[in-house]
Amino acid sequence: MLARQVLFAGLTGVSLFAPSARCDEFDFFENEVRPVLAQHCYKCHGAKQQKGGIRLDGPKHLENAGDGSGPLVVPGDLEQSRLIQAVLYTDEPKMPPAGKLPDHAIDALKQWVKKGAPWPAEKARERTSADHWAFRPVRAPSVPTVNASDWPVTEIDRFILARLEARKLSPSPTADRRTLIRRISFDLTGLPPTEHEVEAFERDQAPGAYAILVDRLLASPQFGERWARHWLDVARYADSKGPSANAEIAYPSAYSFRDWAVRAFNVDLPYDQFLVKQIAADHQARVRNHPDLAALGFLTLGRKFEDSEPDIIDDRLDVIFRGTQGLSIGCGRCHDHKYDPISIRDYYGLYGVFAGAQERDEVIVTGPEQRLKALAHAAELRARVRDYERFLEAERKRVFGDHRRKAEQYLMAAHLGGKTPGTAAAGKRPDGLHQDIVTLYMSLLEGIRTGHHRVMTPWLAFAALKPDEFALKAMPLAARFAANNDDEKPLNPMVAQLFAGQPPADLADVARRYGKLFATIARKWEKLIAEADRTDRERPTELDNAAENEIRQLIYGPGAPLDDRAAGEIKDRLEGEHRAKHDELQRAVRDWTNDPSAPPMARVLDDPAEPAPARVFRRGKPEEPGEEVPRRFLPVLGGSDANPFVDGSGRYELARAIASKDNPLTARVWVNRVWGHLVGRGLVATPSDFGTRSAA
Template sequence: MGPSTFLALALVALPSGDAAGEPGRHWAFQPVHEPATPQVREAEWCSTPIDRFILKGLESKDLRPSAEADRRTLIRRLHFDLLGLPPTWEEVQAFVQDIAPDAYARLVDRLLASPHYGERWGRHWLDVARYADTKGYVFFEDAEYPWAWTYRDYVIESLNQDLPYDRFILEQLAADQLEPRSLPALRALGFLTLGGRFMNNQQDILDDRIDAVSRGLLGLTVSCARCHDHKYDPILTRDYYSLYGVFANAVEPTIPPLYFDPPQTEAYQAFAKELKAREQKLADFVRTKREQVMSGARTRAAEYLLAAHALESQPSTEEFMLIADGSDLNPRMIRRWQSFLLRTRRNHHPVMAPWHEFARLPEAQIAERVGEVLAELIRPSVERPLNPLIVQTLASQPIRKLEDVARCYGEVFKTVDSAWQAGAAQGASRLQDPSQEEIRQVLYGPDAPANVALLPQGNLDLLPDRPAQEELKKLLKAVEEWRAKGAGAPPRAMALEDVAQPIEQRVFIRGNPGNLGELAPRRFLPILAGQDSPLFTKGSGRLELARAIASPSNPLTARVIVNRLWLHHFGAGLVSTPGDFGLRSDPPSHPELLDYLAAQFMANGWSLKQLHRQILLSATYRQSSRDRPDCRAVDPENRLLWRMNRRPLDFESPRDSLLAVSGRLKHEIGGPSVRHPFLASANRRTLYTYLDRMNVPSLFRTFDFPSPDATSPQRDTTVVAPQALFLMNNDFVSQSAERLLERAEIRRARGVEPRVESVYQLILARLPSEAEVSLALGFLGSEPTEQQWKRYVHALLMSNESATVD
């Protein structure tokens, strides 16, 4: 393949038309305007405005829509689309026999009101939210998210309650900042916090959150601008780091909050008592060790000053050299002194200014210039006077090298520390001598390098020895495990909170956090909000970002969610790339329909159920899926929707159907995740399966379950041999056949043919045809054994009809 071939491939990938020269003219970046419904020749076919847009496209190609599907097909299609479960024989018969004009509409409303609707569509959203119950690889840290399921339950509840989609967005990005404050809504923040932890690499964690928000909510691949300006879309690296700054200024609280007031039961009181005892044991240990760490940092201040000075010429990646050189100083504490010196160098600090003046001199010049340095420092013109205790000590001691300066500081610090210890013992809150109090602040003040917290665990290496570190880890684990899994422990929300003092983010040049570029103030994407979009000024900016995303003036949000619903109802979106509406995306198959639905969606209060209803009541949705060669010759991919697409069921629906038809399905909504979904005792919906990022079962991948390592706007769809092999050989399927044969409906049937009819009614919700009865009798004979029945039922459970929806 020569250079010309590579050039040709590159040109194919580039945007074309108006968008290539003026990205702002790209269709997805234009405001949503509701178009007029088109005029069509066969208007009598149309049940809703949706049908007019579809029919216009068909008539432009001289095509006609397909006939309406039969009633059994329609109720089965609706059940799987809205609930992810098959209808029963009784439900099918009731619908088939209901001849009222509004029978279909009433069926749609009944299914939308079912609590199982939230489970079905919650699973679709969890793909977007990259839901899992674990963090991925995090070294020796506990990898489990004990409360991930609370986010999953929030999603189910929100969808069942038809929470407006704009509010759904606000809560998932900034529930902690909304007024009035809602404790249950705190669970929504799991959308941000339950992503992978990428070996605790903070930059990757934040990148994952940006990706979930941008692709999941906006249909834009913003993360492509992490290391350079986006190659195709009008998104600069600065835009990426504007969003990075939003999420970098929000942290997870040390103790996740409760999202309800726990009832004061005996079990909870026992839990709280044990938790308090464990926390007290941890607090006692931390208090003792913290005092040891801080005392060492103060008494050895001279050594730490010299070490911090020596470290200034070393990059942070060489911190291990501090350990390798034989010193028993703590590397983390050296870094803290270094940071303190950096802060005090920026102004004329009354205590540290002399140190900085001597530290900047070459070692050989210190002895000869000591008088000059001190004279310069104490000149009346200097804005802030020096601490007299430091000056007097330096003036009274022979100063030949920087070690002598450090020794002087150490002597003064020890003298003041002793005075403070004596005063504190008598209840003093500060030293009376202003000069001493000034130095005490260097040792004990809020910004003092020796004033450290051992928690969270990021400061474990401040402890002086490995046994102490291991003991602290042990005590922390005891508290965290009991808080999460102790008997009577209330569940908590995987929440976020803003930092006290937000910082402005700088661009990481080429994605390198050690190579800082220009400031990137927190703001929304200019391509959507305009080049003069306001900066975010309230805390981290999460709430302002959420409002910008959920704004009716945002051209993407409504289009993206409308397209996602259309995708799950028809098997293909109006836009073929649901996670990328950027310049490289294909244009919508029906752009006016997409805008009509987006405008209607917002006008109807961002109601997802109302949007479902609009789509499901259309004649377009009710079409038969039968093939028509003449139409296929014109539109082989059915982009014009001359028929309904026949679709394979997703991974969850076949397993849930096996549980349902065998009478084993437990209809309980919500609760902690369940491990081992294919054990005989597992009777909850697949939605509730415990999902380990590091160990996603191969079976899940075989059936196209999406990776939870990143947001998944659309699942792959494959039909491969291992799927059939699983259905043929897995114990779960054979056990389902056994349990189905134990159902009362089967036991009551007398004779082979009536029993075959009962099996068809339970599995396929229909009666068998004469040919199917004949085939069954040929296999079973007149007196079939239980093993023959089991094989026969097993074959029906793995039939193509069971695995697809027409």
């Protein structure tokens, strides 16, 4: 149970920790030598390129240089090692040619050669890391014999006393009762004892008084609040994302995870179940609205990285593995872990467990009465959200319809460089235009300035004319565009028709002609959209007429200057009474969501119905999927639990593998966290890192 385990961690004599079996040669090479070679040498003398026939990325290449001149490194002999002479600049060639290495880098290479130039083989490296103490099964050690045998109260006291006696030290005197009650009260509840409680404990000299005090504190509600807080720090808990450029992004359902964690400590939930529920409560409960679904906040309350799934999944894997296993596996996103036995295949096998999963909010209910209240609240919330969304859609049509009708003004503004006195980088300008749309027009025109564009090339040609020569040169230009007989650079026929007849008088006249054309296409397109919505038919994706559709794409297509998806949030464009109405409806939704009558919500995770095969992303790039890998637990920890997952996404199997009694890290990491909070410093000083680079 969680409460008992907090004390058990401080009292047990089972050895969860052992001295680190480091290999000094391996450490020195990986920390001091390989980084120097990788940073300064591999670019010209690595796997991809071998200038002068020299290669430095493996021991066999050092023993026999590719240029046939013999070894580059002679173990133990600095004078005969040509690599050392080159970096010392004592002989030709001097390497690297761009400048001498820093002294510390040269010293590292010299020490390495003096040590015999050891280069740990990859297999030996894997074997060394897999044999790391933290990955070995937990074993009960022999309890040491001590001289002052009457001092130890628990087995762990014997280990402490044995170390003290080995250094000819004695234990500190037993704390007085006032100190004891203050210590245990602060440790277990975070609160000081009352004066009455102190006096009562000082008077109570019964042998079991201390145990009774501990039991009382463990049973207090404040125990769960205190120790859940420790866990919430591990779970990167927050009520909001914090202030951002536009607003503070809140996590409205975060409190339900917090309350669940507090309750778990206060009801002595077994630690294995505590972990399983936070990773896969939905697979355990298998019913809607179950209170344990709040535990999934452990996965869903993380950062959102602008909805980048690879980053979100990486964050989930990070909190799971650093939090429960004391392992940082993020290196595996791009390459095999440099120090720990975690390959890129292992990483993406775990990544596949969460790929395609979707977050959503779910009401938590505990009985029929609360269910009825939840249904009533949800109905009212849906109505308010519907009103808000209808308003936004109407405003979108109004605002962007207005913007499209002003196409001629936007063209002129873009031609003038987008500068108007009193205009900020974004927002509304004194002329009523929006600066970010002007900027999009400028980007569009800049992108086609050196090429041919079937719609906008005439505009660019007229815009290039100086005002005092416009009347003279506009006539032949207009005639050429109206003729549209250049087979290599044809114009959209509707654009060519703009210049038939009377040539434009000035650039503003050209802008007016474009504006009328754009408005005609916009009206036709929006009429089709409205008709589809009215008759509940699927919206069209293009106009039947190819010339019209080409112009529609310019106006409405992704990234187009007047595409409402590219032009920012509609709410940022509302002013006056429109903005006031928006704020009123938005506030109505927010207030009802946070109303005291609102049922508690859990942020849950839904697995895809048919999980896609897990694949390695080459160099961590999602756009470069590589080989397929099985979804499974880490082989170094799993044993039989590292077999491929077969139950859907594998999330429940992952949770059980982490909580398995055969997993050596789960208990070690938890005990170390508890010990650190009780004693002030963990047995391992890096509580979230039990890998080969840990402090133990």
